Amino acid sequence: MSILICGSLAFDTIMTFEGCFAEQILPSQLHILNVSFLVPGLRREFGGCAGNIAYGLRQLGSPAVPLAMVGNDATDYLERMRGLGVDTRFVGTTANNYTAQAMIMTDRDNNQITAFHPGAMSQAHETPVPTHAGIRLAIVSPDGRDAMLQHAQQLHDAGIPFVFDPGQGLPMFNGDELRRFVELATWVTVNDYEGKMLSDRTGLDFDAIAQQVQGLVITLGEHGCEVWEQGRKTLVAPVQATEVLDPTGCGDAFRAALLHGLSQGWSLARCAELGNRIGATKIASRGGQNYRFSV
Numbered sequence: 001m002s003i004l005i006c007g008s009l010a011f012d013t014i015m016t017f018e019g020c021f022a023e024q025i026l027p028s029q030l031h032i033l034n035v036s037f038l039v040p041g042l043r044r045e046f047g048g049c050a051g052n053i054a055y056g057l058r059q060l061g062s063p064a065v066p067l068a069m070v071g072n073d074a075t076d077y078l079e080r081m082r083g084l085g086v087d088t089r090f091v092g093t094t095a096n097n098y099t100a101q102a103m104i105m106t107d108r109d110n111n112q113i114t115a116f117h118p119g120a121m122s123q124a125h126e127t128p129v130p131t132h133a134g135i136r137l138a139i140v141s142p143d144g145r146d147a148m149l150q151h152a153q154q155l156h157d158a159g160i161p162f163v164f165d166p167g168q169g170l171p172m173f174n175g176d177e178l179r180r181f182v183e184l185a186t187w188v189t190v191n192d193y194e195g196k197m198l199s200d201r202t203g204l205d206f207d208a209i210a211q212q213v214q215g216l217v218i219t220l221g222e223h224g225c226e227v228w229e230q231g232r233k234t235l236v237a238p239v240q241a242t243e244v245l246d247p248t249g250c251g252d253a254f255r256a257a258l259l260h261g262l263s264q265g266w267s268l269a270r271c272a273e274l275g276n277r278i279g280a281t282k283i284a285s286r287g288g289q290n291y292r293f294s295v
Contacts, residue, residue, distance in 0.1 A: 007141035010048030010100035016041030045287035049141040056256025129154040138162040142169035161186035239280040249288025
């Protein structure tokens with residue numbers, strides 16, 4: 001079963017701040033915020049939601065088909081993807097833009113501040129969903145605004161079940177648009193912060209959202225995750241990581257496990273158990289695509 005991943009391929013510049021953001025930012029002075037963080041650790045990684053999810057799917061032995069747009073600087077990235085067995089037929093290239101770039105800063109408590117340059121991702125909507133390519137399952141993850149709207153509608157119209165994963169793209173959409181995503185999707189997955197924003201903007205509580213889809217998954221970091229399925233909420237226990245080094249890409253690793261399990265016909269709870277395992281493995285390595293995992 002081919003799994004389509006609608007989302008971004010990006011380069012991640014990851015910086016490590018050895019203090020705590022909360023100690024450097026004065027809440028009473030946010031209106032005149034002017035701060036600088038010393039980051040002794042700096043590295044560049046392959047990233048983007050679609051790239052990270054594709055990597056996770058290949059670790060699990062599942063086929064991965066990204067639907068994305070890259071710039072004129074992505075030759076090495078595409079070669080790496082192909083070397084991992086990722087099908088890159090539907091990754092478009094634009095000559096007039098850079099590939100999307102994420103600048104991610106992490107403090108010692110694993111809080112993150114991210115700046116994102118969309119680059120070629122802004123043109124991702126120019127490549128439609130390949131409805132005749134044997135796609136049987138998909139995910140709409142953070143991407144260009146138009147791409148997320150159009151790809152969700154195209155997947156629904158083609159009868160292809162998909163996961164709606166708004167992630168950091170959630171603030172781009174108003175309540176009506178988010179309610180439409182929920183109506184079109186088969187499953188919804190968010191972390192606890194995104195879940196609160198989704199609920200606030202749509203005016204729907206988690207139970208109401210879950211009633212409109214086959215399943216809702218809310219990840220809770222080190223506390224595991226909640227799975228809403230068939231009118232019931234189940235808490236799936238966390239997996240203890242051997243080491244906590246870098247949370248970058250943990251959510252994408254979890255979503256790879258979710259897609260892998262759904263493609264096998266598993267229950268959401270079983271998918272989430274695998275997601276917690278792979279997330280615990282990922283957080284013990286730096287970058288979104290450097291861990292090793294097998295089922």
